[in-house]
Amino acid sequence: MKNVQMVIFRLSDSYFGVDIMKVREIMALVPITPLPTSAPYLLGVINVRGKVVPVVDLRMKLGLPCQEATDDSRLLLVEKDGKVAGLLVDEVSEVLTLSSDDIETTAQMEVGSYSESVEGIAKLDDRLLIFLNVEKLI
Amino acid sequence: MQDLIKNFCELSSFLANTYETECGYFTTDREKYTFVYDQGLNLAALTEGAPLIKGGLLEKCMKEGREVVGTVARNVYGKRLKLYARPIFDENGQVVGSYGVAVHKLHRVARAFEDLAKPLAEAFPEGAMLTVSDLEKIAYRQSSSKFDIPGLQVGTLLKEDGIAKECIRAQKPVMKDIDASVYGVATRGILVPLFDPDDKMIVGTFGIYLPRTLAFSLQELASKLNTSIQEIAAVMEEVAASAGEISSNEGQLSERVKEVVEISAEINEVLDFIKNVADQTKMLGLNAAIEAARAGEYGRGFGVVADEIRKLSDQSKETADRIRKLTREIESKLQVVNQAAEGTLKQSQEQAAATEEVTASVMEMSRMAEQLAEVAKNL
Numbered sequence: 470m471k472n473v474q475m476v477i478f479r480l481s482d483s484y485f486g487v488d489i490m491k492v493r494e495i496m497a498l499v500p501i502t503p504l505p506t507s508a509p510y511l512l513g514v515i516n517v518r519g520k521v522v523p524v525v526d527l528r529m530k531l532g533l534p535c536q537e538a539t540d541d542s543r544l545l546l547v548e549k550d551g552k553v554a555g556l557l558v559d560e561v562s563e564v565l566t567l568s569s570d571d572i573e574t575t576a577q578m579e580v581g582s583y584s585e586s587v588e589g590i591a592k593l594d595d596r597l598l599i600f601l602n603v604e605k606l607i
Numbered sequence: 608m609q610d611l612i613k614n615f616c617e618l619s620s621f622l623a624n625t626y627e628t629e630c631g632y633f634t635t636d637r638e639k640y641t642f643v644y645d646q647g648l649n650l651a652a653l654t655e656g657a658p659l660i661k662g663g664l665l666e667k668c669m670k671e672g673r674e675v676v677g678t679v680a681r682n683v684y685g686k687r688l689k690l691y692a693r694p695i696f697d698e699n700g701q702v703v704g705s706y707g708v709a710v711h712k713l714h715r716v717a718r719a720f721e722d723l724a725k726p727l728a729e730a731f732p733e734g735a736m737l738t739v740s741d742l743e744k745i746a747y748r749q750s751s752s753k754f755d756i757p758g759l760q761v762g763t764l765l766k767e768d769g770i771a772k773e774c775i776r777a778q779k780p781v782m783k784d785i786d787a788s789v790y791g792v793a794t795r796g797i798l799v800p801l802f803d804p805d806d807k808m809i810v811g812t813f814g815i816y817l818p819r820t821l822a823f824s825l826q827e828l829a830s831k832l833n834t835s836i837q838e839i840a841a842v843m844e845e846v847a848a849s850a851g852e853i854s855s856n857e858g859q860l861s862e863r864v865k866e867v868v869e870i871s872a873e874i875n876e877v878l879d880f881i882k883n884v885a886d887q888t889k890m891l892g893l894n895a896a897i898e899a900a901r902a903g904e905y906g907r908g909f910g911v912v913a914d915e916i917r918k919l920s921d922q923s924k925e926t927a928d929r930i931r932k933l934t935r936e937i938e939s940k941l942q943v944v945n946q947a948a949e950g951t952l953k954q955s956q957e958q959a960a961a962t963e964e965v966t967a968s969v970m971e972m973s974r975m976a977e978q979l980a981e982v983a984k985n986l
Contacts, residue, residue: 474900476893489900495893497886543890561889563917564896 724749892917
């Protein structure tokens with residue numbers, strides 16, 4: 470029974486979570502410098518205190534319908550092997566502590582449409598959180 | 608001289624007849640009347656044995672020993688008299704008495720009154736009332752079949768504030784419209800003063816009173832109409848003024864509403880700022896939580912702090928949202944007020960326009976009423 474702290478964010482009408490240990494920082498949206506790139510979900514790069522960080526449109530990456538960025542849109546800076554990337558999300562709502570019992574892993578479920586990055590589904594009150602695996606995202 | 612006096616007394620009754628008016632033949636000694644032949648005078652002070660007036664004309668005649676002719680005022684004997692007197696001398700040339708004639712001095716008009724008054728009164732189309740007065744009371748009156756003033760009888764005392772006294776004081780002809788409250792019916796009185804032809808003193812008045820029924824009523828009506836119209840005009844002015852006030856109040860109201868809207872906008876700006884701060888605080892809290900998590904054991908306390916910060920920012924945002932809702936409500940309510948005010952403004956403007964129209968009509972009516980009054984006056 471392990472406790473996991475998750476950063477909860479929203480894309481469209483669905484709530485997602487990622488392991489807090491994988492999260493570096495949460496930022497407000499800043500102007501993105503576009504890069505000529507083959508991946509359409511790569512929006513461009515930004516400058517974070519001298520470091521160049523690529524930005525991913527997570528909605529596009531996960532195949533969700535596109536939406537305009539709002540005042541609540543945030544950049545979730547996540548980390549993998551020392552590399553940092555920014556995930557563009559619609560809203561970062563909270564930090565939750567869940568026990569692993571609350572999370573049903575995909576191994577226990579039917580395979581969904583974005584199975585690669587989905588690690589599990591967590592139940593919270595009347596909400597369902599989709600637990601994403603950062604490693605698979607970037 | 609004795610014979611003269613004797614003949615004088617004998618002839619007096621015959622000669623008195625020749626006078627058209629009342630008269631009296633008399634002789635006196637130095638103190639009293641010794642003989643009086645009275646034809647119609649009926650004066651108590653002018654009878655045999657009556658004392659002479661101290662300082663009067665007869666005394667003057669006897670003192671100065673010469674013929675004297677003079678007027679005696681009405682208040683001396685009771686009637687206005689013209690006195691003709693000569694002294695009686697004895698054998699020694701001393702004045703022992705007087706003899707003469709006293710004639711009732713009646714104004715020509717008064718004398719003609721009995722003959723002329725009736726046909727004259729009937730000659731007026733609506734009838735008339737004729738009077739002759741002395742300085743205190745009515746002496747003669749003549750009414751007509753169509754018109755009479757019962758309040759004016761022979762002997763009726765002249766009213767101090769009446770038209771006759773006015774004529775006497777002014778010693779000039781006077782014409783006056785008399786209200787119905789005085790004689791019971793509206794009349795026009797025309798009075799002329801009568802003067803003694805010898806000493807030019809005023810002795811009385813001659814008056815014609817005409818009924819003013821039709822013309823008077825018309826005039827009064829026109830005057831009342833005019834007054835009513837003027838009152839209406841005054842009220843209309845007040846209405847117009849108050850409509851103007853409403854209009855200016857509306858203007859002020861509109862100003863106030865604008866001010867409130869501006870304040871509301873400022874509040875919204877502040878709310879935006881608060882929301883901004885709340886967002887940043889929340890991010891701060893989240894980042895703090897992240898750092899706390901990475902710090903492991905040591906970060907647990909900090910994690911609690913981070914939680915509290917996030918709670919705070921959530922509350923701020925919630926409150927800001929509530930405030931924004933309230934200001935929106937205020938704005939929409941102000942819109943309603945503004946619309947209502949505009950509606951009222953329009954109504955009062957219409958009212959003002961209607962008032963102007965009414966005022967114009969009233970002015971027109973007022974002019975007509977004035978013309979009517981003019982015509983009635985000249986009837």
